[in-house]
Amino acid sequence: MVGSGLVVRDLSVGYGPVRALRRVSLEVPEAAVVTVLGANGSGKSTLLRAISRTLSFQGGAVTEGEVLLGDRRIDRLPPDRVVAAGVCQVPEGRRVFARMTVADNLRAGALGGARAGRAESLARVRELFPVLAQRAHQRAGLLSGGEQQMLAVARALMAAPRFLLLDEPSLGLAPLMAERIADTVREINDQGTAVLLVEQNAALALRLATHAYVLEVGEVTLQGPAAELAATDEVRRRYLGVVDEDAAADAETTGARTLTRWEG
Structure with a gap:
């Protein structure tokens, strides 16, 4: 796996004696959406933290492997330099600065980017999220859940990343707001920003992505084009809630699994 994209190669991560990821490899091409x-507990958030170099805040550490941005290793950089290199994460849970205004949250996001591009980034954010422009002087903690998620994404975009890491952006949101967030992800990607998406709403994620990976207990067990994965029996049953009764009966009778490793 080479090129100008974001590449994770044979990455292993531990929290003390607990191994959370085992030789995980994946690639996010430029301007793509990968999910x-x-x-829960499969290692998805750990993967994003390993890329953004925030593992140490949760007591984790990379024990093996590397993360590259193009031909540059970024797995040895401090978190702020990862942001400066063009990779920015939106953590799970809408972690906005609740007592700060919307405008100040956005200014905080711009601290990791180039000063020359801050006006352009702010204009982009206002176009994507007009409600945030309307509420620029309101405390972030008074926004609705969906608006706080918009602010969390907007704050990351203020650093003008080439690669945006999104951790469960629709979690806890009403279906209509989740679809609005999905539309925003599409628009962000259409503007040229690549997205690595961790999302509990698998149907939404597979619609957005061109390529998908499945993590099980810290290992990649399946990968391929998102549309092809969405059509497999195992993904349909386990993540999309579609039950093939005949296949389920066969599995119960034989004890066989339909999921096989996809060598991509």
Whole structure:
């Protein structure tokens, strides 16, 4: 896997004696949307933290492998330099600065980017999220859940990243707001920003992505074009809630699994 994209190669991560990721490899090409699916505890958020170099805040550490941006290793950089290199994460849970205004949250996001591009980034954010422009002087903690998620994404965009890491952006949102967030992800990508998306709403994620990976207990067990994964029996049953009763009966009878490793 080479090129100008974001590449994770044979990455292993531990939290003390607990191994959270085992030799995970994936690639996010320039201007693509790639999604990572998996159950709770499969290592999805750990993967994003390893890329953004924020693992140490949760007591984790990379024990093996590397992360490259083009031909440059970024897995040895401090978090602020990863942002400066063009990779920015939006953590799970809408972690805005609640007591600060919307405008001040956006200014905080711009601290990691080039000063020359801040006006352009702010104009982009206002176009994507007009409600934030209307509420620029309101405290972020008074926004609705969906608006706080918009602000969290907007704050990351203020650093003008080439690669945006989104961790569960629709979590806890009403379906209509989740679709608005999805539309925003599409628009961000259409403007040239690549997205690595971790999302519990698998149907939404597979619609947005061109390529998908499935993590199970810290290992990639399946990968391929998102449309092809969405058509597999195992993904349909486990992540999309579609039950093929005949296949389910066969599985119960034989004890066989339909999920096989996809060598991509």
